[in-house]
Amino acid sequence: MIAFICILLTIIVYYLSKLLYKKVRFALLSPLLVAPCILSTMLVGFQIDYSDYDGGGRWLSNLLQPAVVGFAVPLYKFRKVMKKYAKIIAISMTAGVTIAIISSGLFSHIVHLQDSYLLSLLPRSITTPIAMAVSVDIGGMPTMTAIFVIVTGITGLILGPMVIRYLHIKEKLAKGLLLGMGAHGAGTSKALEFGSEEGAAASLAMVLAAIFTLVFAPLLTPLILL
Amino acid sequence: MxxxxxxxxxxxxxxxxxxxxxxxxxxxxxxxxxxxxxxxxxxxxxxxxxxxxxxxxxxxxxxxxEMLLFFIPSAVAIIQYKNEILQHGSQFLIVILLSTITVMIVTGLVAQISIRRLANKKGEIGK
Structure with a gap:
């Protein structure tokens, strides 16, 4: 019963925050930031355990799986564009993945984070299940990685459009790649707001980022720990 | 319906x-x-x-x-990590913010520059 109420509550809060965002269009009021704030305040206020909440929340999280499968649709529709720019996509993604891993490590060193947190931060820019798998592989803490992934998603969702504006990124492909590489599924949902071609590029970026990180992270980790 | x-x-x-x-x-x-x-x-x-x-x-x-909805429960999960967040929250945030911006700038620029270069090459051949 409580699980059902939690699902319903999450959906209601989500729709209300979406309405708010549509009205004000202010990046910091993204539903992905507002709704979790409201919900966690409610959980604390009503003294509901997270594990009880997640009994319902899990059903919603699980829908992320068919959503990822659904990315096949934009990828299929824009397959010709993707094929035409295959080389550019490969170069951009290699650069993005390498920078994601190295910069996470470098900035962690700069702020003096201990190695266990540093390692959990390295795979943070890819989709959760694979990020957690990479985290285990390189010796991080998968649950912390899951948190870093979601914070990356929120950050990218808010900052992505600003980066696009200030750098005058005009090409649809570049916009999509940047969003999908920088902020996995959350960035991809933003890219879909720009248009379906940007969405397709972001879906591809998300999938490639995950696969590339799987390969690159274990190779780059020893270098970062030096 | x-x-x-x-x-x-x-x-x-x-x-x-x-x-x-x-x-x-x-x-x-x-x-x-x-x-x-x-x-x-x-x-x-x-x-x-x-x-x-x-x-x-x-x-x-x-x-x-509606994909953002499916991310919300995992975002709410952050409240389970109160101690870590209180201790290291600002460090985490700095790393994630700076790294995410860097990644997006590099990916966006590399893509944009290579697309334009390709377009120029094709343009020259056309001439």
């Missing part, structure tokens, strides 16, 4: 492909997630015309447009 029913059916299809992906990942000990395998299966089925685009398009569109 009919549209609603079609969305539910198509979401179920997509879910089944994700589950199939999960099973394959377990059997074959693949290092990727089941949903990405599911994505490639659907892509292949669309390519070989086994599956019609119209059979999944509506459901996929619905899931993608």
């Amino acid at each position: 009919l549209k609603c029913f079609r969305i539910i059916t198509q979401v179920t299809y997509l879910y089944l492909f994700a589950l199939l992906g999960n099973v394959l990942v377990k059997w074959l000990h693949l290092p990727v997630s089941g949903s990405i395998i599911g994505l490639f299966i659907v892509l292949a089925l669309l390519h070989f015309k086994v599956l019609k685009l119209s059979a999944v398009e509506l459901g996929a569109g619905f899931l993608m447009s």
Whole structure:
């Protein structure tokens, strides 16, 4: 019963925050930031355990799986564009993945984070299940990685459009790649707001980022720990 | 009403492909997630015309447009890590913010510059 109420509550809060965002269009009021704030305040206020909440929340999280499968649709529709720019996509993604891993490590060193947190931060820019798998592989803490992934998603969702504006990124492909590489599924949902071609590029970026990180992270980790 | 029913059916299809992906990942000990395998299966089925685009398009569109909803429970999970956040929260935030901006700038610029270079090359050949 409580699980059902939690699902319903999450959906209601989500729709209300979406309405708010549509009205004000202010990046910091993204539903992905507002709704979790409201919900966690409610959980604390009503003294509901997270594990009880997640009994319902899990059903919603699980829908992320068919959503990822659904990315096949934009990828299929824009397959010709993707094929035409295959080389550019490969170069951009290699650069993005390498920078994601190295910069996470470098900035962690700069702020003096201990190695266990540093390692959990390295795979943070890819989709959760694979990020957690990479985290285990390189010796991080998968649950912390899951948190870093979601914070990356929120950050990218808010900052992505600003980066696009200030750098005058005009090409649809570049916009999509940047969003999908920088902020996995959350960035991809933003890219879909720009248009379906940007969405397709972001879906591809998300999938490639995950696969590339799987390969690159274990190779780059020893270098970062030096 | 009919549209609603079609969305539910198509979401179920997509879910089944994700589950199939999960099973394959377990059997074959693949290092990727089941949903990405599911994505490639659907892509292949669309390519070989086994599956019609119209059979999944509506459901996929619905899931993608409401995707932020599916991230919310995992974002709420942050409250479980009160101690870590109190201790290291600002450090985490600095790393994630700076690294995410760097990644997006590099990816965006590399892509933009290579696309323009390609366009120029083609333009020259055209002349």
